[in-house]
Amino acid sequence: MKVLSYDVAVIGGGPAGLAAAQTAKENGAQRVIIVERDTALGGILQQCIHPGFGLTYFKEELTGPEYAARFEEKALAAGVDKLLDAMVLEVGKSALLCSTTEGLVRVEYKSAVLAMGCRERTRGNIRIPGTRPAGIFTAGAAQRLINRQNLMVGKQVVILGSGDIGMIMARRLTLEGAQVKAVVEIMPYLAGLTRNRVQCLDDFGIPLLLSHTVTRIVGKERVEGVYVAAVDENKRPISETEEFFPCDTLLLSVGLLPENELSKGAGVKMCPVTNGPVVNQLSRLPFRRFSPPVTSSTSTTLPTTFRWRAP
Ligand SMILES: Cc1cc2nc3c(=O)[nH]c(=O)nc-3n(C[C@H](O)[C@H](O)[C@H](O)COP(=O)(O)OP(=O)(O)OC[C@H]3O[C@@H](n4cnc5c(N)ncnc54)[C@H](O)[C@@H]3O)c2cc1C
Structure with a gap:
């Protein structure tokens, strides 16, 4: 089985995963990868072809795919790697995934970001x-x-x-x-x-x-x-x-449920109110700091669904 080694592995290439990967890079992580089961990055926003995105972040009106493309460009320019058409099957100390081109792959990491969105x-x-x-x-x-x-x-x-x-x-x-x-x-x-x-x-x-x-x-x-x-x-x-x-x-159109399978499999604590993982902006779990250290202003910009450090 192929084994890849990264500082940070981001699971899910939607806007949250893209932003998390880019922010990890900007904060000193050397090797960052996004693993996405779809054939393109962008997550749900690829199908949101209506305008209205980007007004706050880019100060212009964009469609969902345009907005996602901007983030993809920024992440890839920052040196983030991507592995598409690759479904993560389990996460723990490493992630096991099934890639259409590579077969079964194990990704080793120091930290994982779970950004699998909702169904x-x-x-x-x-x-x-x-x-x-x-x-x-x-x-x-x-x-x-x-x-x-x-x-x-x-x-x-x-x-x-x-x-x-x-x-x-x-x-x-x-x-x-x-x-x-x-x-x-x-x-x-x-x-x-x-x-x-x-x-x-x-x-x-x-x-x-x-x-x-x-x-x-x-x-x-x-x-x-x-x-x-x-x-x-x-x-x-x-x-x-x-x-x-x-x-x-x-x-x-009757509501969304968080994609919890990987989180539950990894033993992440679930929140009975949101039905997703327990999260906060200042995780009490030890969060690996890369060099330069994550400052409070940058850490609050991390729109990750969950930040988790491999034990
Ligand atoms: C149908 C629908 C329409 C929406 N329309 C709008 C809208 O118009 N405007 C708006 O602001 N918000 C909209 N949203 C909300 C929107 O989903 C969020 O704003 C945004 O996409 C959330 O980003 P995300 O990265 O958390 O999740 P997502 O965009 O859902 O991205 C998650 C990614 O993780 C991948 N993934 C999941 N599990 C795995 C796995 N095991 N292995 C590998 N990859 C995995 C998925 O394929 C997906 O690409 C919509 C949501 C839905 C469901």
Whole structure:
């Protein structure tokens, strides 16, 4: 098995991993590598082709891929190595990964940064009753299919969840020629930004149904429609209000779950509030200092999900 040796191994090449790798370099780590399972760096932002990124950091409006590319350029210019198409299987004193080109590889490191991002909650997580036809996607899966793979997901769509991803996808689907029948939100208030409600729903005449939920999915091979009902103050559907919305696609935008598998496998303590690892800005775990030492101003800029030193 090939063995690589680094000062810092960053797992996950999204914006957090890219920034962490670059910051490690800037703070004196000699050899830094990013290991990413995708074929490109950038993480989720590769599929966020809408503008609105970079206003704070770069003082200009960029799309997600443009923003990620800027960070990639900076990290690679700083001398960070990358290993793409390589899935990390376990972390501990070293990381074991499976690379498409190299096979099984062990990466030895002095410190590891876990920056694996999140995954979306699925139908299974929220337990919507009904049949199990094709045409049910998480908003992010639909976003990836449309924006990265040029594949359309449906023609008549209902979206469950008024988070930013759901609203952005309502606009995206409309621009691609689909009819978005409604965005349905169980809470009595919007989950995402008001700006996105205005720009993604109101500007396109897409109805937002607050205090409503999808009660049932109908369809054999493909989704044929969903039942939507108002909910009471305990979020229980009010059956007399149930209404059928014919559609061929249901998008779920119902929250994110941290990618915890590697962290749990490494014995990292989990936080019951965030469901992710216990983190803080001033880790009490011993954090290896490289030369020059990490100053308080630079250490607070580390947007890492978790910093962990190999025991
Ligand atoms: C569908 C979706 C849409 C979003 N849209 C927006 C938006 O419009 N604007 C916004 O500000 N934020 C958006 N977000 C939030 C966005 O994810 C974060 O702002 C940002 O991408 C988080 O960066 P990250 O580096 O922590 O995670 P990510 O960008 O998710 O990057 C994590 C990386 O780790 C890799 N990885 C995970 N596990 C492994 C492993 N075992 N081995 C190797 N690599 C691994 C993944 O492939 C991924 O590239 C969105 C999130 C989702 C899920």
